[in-house]
Amino acid sequence: MITLGEYIIEKQQDFPEASGELSSLLSSILLATKVVNREINKAGLVDIIGATGVENIQGEVQQKMDLYANETFKAALEARGEVCGIASEEEDEFIIFDSERGVNSKYVVLMDPLDGSTNIDVNVSVGTIFSIYRRVSPQGKQTTLEDFLQPGHCQVAAGYVVYGSSTMLVYTTGHGVHGFTCDPSLGVFYLSHENIRIPESGQTYSINEGNYLKFPDGVKKYLKFCQEIDQPTNRPYTSRYIGSLVSDFHRNLLKGGIYIYPSTASTPKGKLRLLYECNPMAFLVEQAGGKASDGFKRIMDIEPTELHQRVPFFCGSTNMVEKAETMMEQYSPESKTTTESEKAKKLIA
Numbered sequence: 001m002i003t004l005g006e007y008i009i010e011k012q013q014d015f016p017e018a019s020g021e022l023s024s025l026l027s028s029i030l031l032a033t034k035v036v037n038r039e040i041n042k043a044g045l046v047d048i049i050g051a052t053g054v055e056n057i058q059g060e061v062q063q064k065m066d067l068y069a070n071e072t073f074k075a076a077l078e079a080r081g082e083v084c085g086i087a088s089e090e091e092d093e094f095i096i097f098d099s100e101r102g103v104n105s106k107y108v109v110l111m112d113p114l115d116g117s118t119n120i121d122v123n124v125s126v127g128t129i130f131s132i133y134r135r136v137s138p139q140g141k142q143t144t145l146e147d148f149l150q151p152g153h154c155q156v157a158a159g160y161v162v163y164g165s166s167t168m169l170v171y172t173t174g175h176g177v178h179g180f181t182c183d184p185s186l187g188v189f190y191l192s193h194e195n196i197r198i199p200e201s202g203q204t205y206s207i208n209e210g211n212y213l214k215f216p217d218g219v220k221k222y223l224k225f226c227q228e229i230d231q232p233t234n235r236p237y238t239s240r241y242i243g244s245l246v247s248d249f250h251r252n253l254l255k256g257g258i259y260i261y262p263s264t265a266s267t268p269k270g271k272l273r274l275l276y277e278c279n280p281m282a283f284l285v286e287q288a289g290g291k292a293s294d295g296f297k298r299i300m301d302i303e304p305t306e307l308h309q310r311v312p313f314f315c316g317s318t319n320m321v322e323k324a325e326t327m328m329e330q331y332s333p334e335s336k337t338t339t340e341s342e343k344a345k346k347l348i349a
């Protein structure tokens with residue numbers, strides 16, 4: 001039985017140049033995870049369910065547990081001194097850690113402290129998502145916005161915690177995806193899923209079909225494809241949508257499947273956040289052999305322009321994502337987004 005702490009140290013020894021800072025940073029995330037997990041398990045007994053009455057910068061009502069998780073991860077990351085700043089879905093701006101250790105450290109963390117937070121009121125799985133980058137601003141100075149606006153392919157590590165029927169932490173440092181399950185009696189995470197591989201094809205599609213009439217035609221066509229009867233390809237597929245990205249992603253990662261949160265008529269850029277949700281999940285799914293795109297191009301190649309940027313998200317088993325992309329290209333080419341920098345590059349070419 002290998003614990004997460006032991007595994008992190010063992011892997012660090014595979015890289016002679018590693019200084020231990022990333023390992024220490026991952027340990028601080030683990031500590032915050034344990035604290036949040038303890039509180040979530042008490043939901044219904046103590047006053048942590050329900051809304052605060054306050055909205056975050058994205059106009060979403062913050063739940064009490066959103067704030068608790070945000071404060072807990074922020075405090076753990078600041079105390080350990082391995083990051084020079086963080087950005088969070090629940091914070092308007094990025095936060096600078098300006099202690100001496102903070103400014104001299106080389107990493108930043110971006111996070112969705114509690115994903116699917118409205119599910120907590122009804123005892124349904126929620127999660128935490130994190131993404132780690134090496135800073136691009138000079139060490140010894142305060143962190144700057146450019147440290148946070150890096151494309152996903154620059155991620156050093158990413159992971160999530162699913163507070164489900166058991167609590168699991170799944171992460172990658174670019175060398176495969178590994179999952180650890182918490183033994184609640186000891187509060188220890190043990191390696192339970194080493195080197196997770198997502199099946200190339202799956203039988204599950206996950207999308208909020210209540211928005212069907214607002215979907216682009218490419219998505220409507222793909223859904224019809226999923227629902228068609230075709231024995232050789234095991235269709236119709238099964239529809240499963242929990243409404244916590246972490247939980248939907250986790251199931252599809254283990255069993256195969258596709259998760260889609262497309263642009264809709266009312267949310268033309270989709271709902272999910274590029275930096276806190278899509279990039280870390282894209283890193284994980286690619287490391288597991290799957291694919292993540294905005295319907296046309298690789299999520300991790302998108303150049304971010306703002307912290308709370310949203311993006312359409314198609315993620316999961318490679319064959320399924322590619323099929324959905326084909327349909328987007330054929331039936332919804334108008335929803336292809338071209339960023340200003342891409343336009344400029346085309347003009348120069």
Ligand code: AHG
Pocket residue numbers: 060089112114115116117118208243244245246271
């Ligand atoms: P968050 O709780 O961090 O705001 O994220 C909620 C996200 C994601 O977890 C989920 O997949 C999606 O929103 C659900 O949105 P809909 O209710 O619109 O389907």
Ligand code: MN
Pocket residue numbers: 112114115116245277
């Ligand atoms: Mn979320």
Ligand code: MN
Pocket residue numbers: 066089112113114115116117
């Ligand atoms: Mn959240």
